[in-house]
Amino acid sequence: MGEAELIRKAQSGDHEALVELLRTIETSVYRSAFYILGNEQDALDAAQEALIRIYRKIDTYQEKAKFSTWVQRVVSNVCMDKFRAKKETVSIDEHELIIPDRNNVEDEILLNSLSQDIKAAIGKLPKQYRMVVVLRYLEDFSYQEIAEALELPLNTVKSYLFRARQQLQELLHDYEKGGIG
């Protein structure tokens, strides 16, 4: 059964179809949450919350947008709520200092030192930049899709993405020099 069929059945009240639809998106939901929030536990909590919201609000989805875009909007909203709950009031020009949790999932990632550096660098980005980067590289969204998911103007998305890459380049260059760990 395709995604469109599952969505249609779920919106018509088919509980099984809705659960099946959630199973198809749970990995992408968790992955985005993981790279946005920076640790497994917060990612699991956010993914659970996002999936429950999707379950409850599936009727509000309209086919004008891609389903994955709508799902990522829900994920980004949940992550923003998490940020607000943690009272992370860091301005967009400031670097955030998120110490990554070292648990099983992350240990697998840390096997690759390159991934370790880029992940640590992502964790230092402002959350708005981080969400744009995650959607661009992990969800392979276009500018327009990112703008729809985050409800941002297109030029703002470009600006965030370009600045995020620039900051990552500077951070990774510092890592190569061994300056900032």
Next chain:
Amino acid sequence: MTDEEIWECMQRDLDGDLSPEEKRQLHDLLLKKPSMQLMYDRLKKVSEQLEQLPPVTPRFSIVDTILPQLESEKVRPAAAAGSEKEILPKLEPKQLTAKTSPVHERRKWNRVTLWTARIGSGVVAASLLIGLVVMGNPASSPDEDEYRQGTSVQPPEEVQPAVVGPPTPPPSNNPSQPIVPEEEKEQSQKEQPVKRQTPKQKTTPVKQQQQQVPAKTQKPDPNVPKPPPKPAVKGQDEKPAFPYGVAVPDEEEKKKEKEKKEKEKEKQDKKKDDDDDQDDRQDKDKDDED
């Protein structure tokens, strides 16, 4: 093309947003600017690293963990029915009941307060009426009560005129006044001989003097005719300020009390004078004998 424009084109190229012509122009410019070429290489490396980020997966099925919660929510009409729309009508009646119930309570309370106010005003009115009735007979009722209670202090005062001399009772509109002398006469005839009154009279002036201390400030007019003695002083103590808010009976009572006090003072003064005269006579007799 400025460095900033070249930087933007580099970024767009990494996202595949440049047309083939724009891409060719960019690479021509980068060949002329090594610093910008270095920047482009670094950005491209970052982009490649981002593309190679490991696709993390949850260790367990998140859907399975939330499935019990989803099953419990399944009882409600499915998502297509619109859960939020269902909640709103439920909330409206609750709000209505929440709004209406206080109104009923307020009405009930208003009724209760009205009834309590009516009852209270009725009690106050009744007490005022009783006060008026009781105080309308200021002379007789206290006497009767006190005689019934068997007080021993007041009767000598009532009989006092018999000892001092028959006072001229002033004309009074009080209907209870004629009753008092009759009772006094009866009791004086029955119980109290004239001789017995003398020792008791010594006790009463002490109390009267203590009670008349504030009355001394009011200069008594000796020319005022003396009303018959009334034991209103004690009656006042027993019934403190009963008819509150009623102006006329209070004033009348006060006037009567003042008059009584004045009369009692005058009597005491006379007694003292008599005693002094007697003492003087005795002294004179003694002196003569000496």
